Amino acid sequence: MDLISALRRAAFTRPNLLLVVAPGATGPRLAMERFTREHGWSLADTAADADALVEIGELDEPLTAVAEVLWRQLPRPAVRLSLGDEVGVGEALARLPERLRSWRPTDEPSEEWPEPPMADRAPDRDGLRLDVLRVPLGPVLPYWPAGLRLVVDMQGDVVQFAEVELLGVTGRTRPYWTGETRSAARRLDAAARLLGVAGWTAMSTRCQILRDRLLAGGTGTFVATEVDRLARRVRRSPLLGAMLRGLAPLPGLGDAHERLSNWLAEVARASTADEAGPPVAELLNVLPDVVFGAELSVVRLIVASLDLDIAEITEPSHGGISHG
C-alpha cells in the first residue's frame, strides 16, 4: 500500500478549499485567503473540485443547511472544518493535509436525493413559450458576497426575474469594514472580486496582496503608488473595458467600469473615509431590476461590481443610529 500512501501524500499536499462564509466573518476569510495564497493552495470553484469544506464564522440555520448540502456533494476523502476567528486559521489549515491523508472510508449511507420535476414554460420576451429554470446564485460561489443568495428565473441564459435572500445575518453579525484603513482595504477587496470574476486572476491576486499589506499596517505611500500603477493598467485594458463599460449604471456611482476605477483611485489617493457608498439595503433593493434581462455570467459581474457587504444590513436595526 505504499503506492496509495504516496499518491495520497502527493494529492493532498495542497488541498482545494470550499468556503462557506458567514456575513461579517471577513477577518477569518481574509486570514484564510492569505494562508492559501502563501502556501500555494487554491480555493475550489465547486464542490466536486474541493477536498475540504471550511465553515467560516458563526453559521445560522439557513447557512448550516447550505453547508450540509455541500458536505454531501464533496467527493471523499473530504474534511469539514469550522473556523470562528482569525487566530486558529493557520494552525487548523496546517493540519489539513495530514487529516486528508489519514482519512478512512466510513459506512455513510448511500445518498438519496429527490428527483426534481421537469421545468414548466412561461412566455418569454420574444412572445414564445420557453422553459423557466429557477436557479439559486450563491451563497457559495467564487468571489460572491457572503450570505447573499440571488434566486433567478432563467429562460435560456437570460434572467427574467430575480429576488434577493439573505442568509447568515444574526443578532451578533457586525460589519468588518470599519475605520479608515479597513475602508481602503475594502475597496481593494471589492476590486479583487470584480477582477476575479472578470477572469483577470493575476490582477485580482495583486489586489489581494495589497489589501493584506494595507491591513497588516503597511505604509500608505508604497501601497498607494502600487495601486496607482495597478489602476492605470486596469483602466487601459480594452478587454476589461469592453466587458464592464455601460454595465449596470447607477445614479451617482457610474457603470461597473467607473466603479472599479473609482475604488482603485480612492485607495491611490488614500481618501476613502468620506466616500461611503449607498447603504447595502438600497443596493439590494435595486439589484433585481439591475440584473433583469442580463445573461448569467453578466449577473456575476454586476453583483461583484456593487461591492455588497451583507453584514451591514444589521446596522439600521440598531436603534436608528445612522451616519450623518
Place this chain on the structure above:
Amino acid sequence: MGWYVPVMALAALGLALVGATYAIGLLVTVQRRPLVTPPFLAGGLPREHAVSRFHVRWYVVTLLFLAFDMEMVFMYPWAVVVAEVGVEAVVEMFTFLAVLLAGVVYVWREGGLRWT
C-alpha cells in the same frame, strides 16, 4: 490469416489499456461506492430537471449549419476532380454555393440570426 494479426494486436492492446485503467482505478480508489449527487448550485438544490427544451432560435442555426456542412461534403470530391474537369466544374460549384447563400440571405432577412 496473417492479414488479421495487426488487427488482433491492436484490439488486444486496446483491451489491455482499458483494463489497466480500470485496474488502476480499483487499486488507488479510497471509496468504491461512487458519489451520487445533484449538480452544484452554490449550496442549493435544483428545482427542475436539467433536461429542458431549447429556444427555437437554435434550430434555425442548426439548419444553416447542416446546409453548409453538406456543402463541404460535396466539395471534397469536387476538389479532387476540379483540375481535370476544368471551368465547367468551377461554375457548377459556385452556382451551388449561390443557391445555398440565397438561403442564408433569406434567413437573415426573416430575422433568424438576430439574437437580441
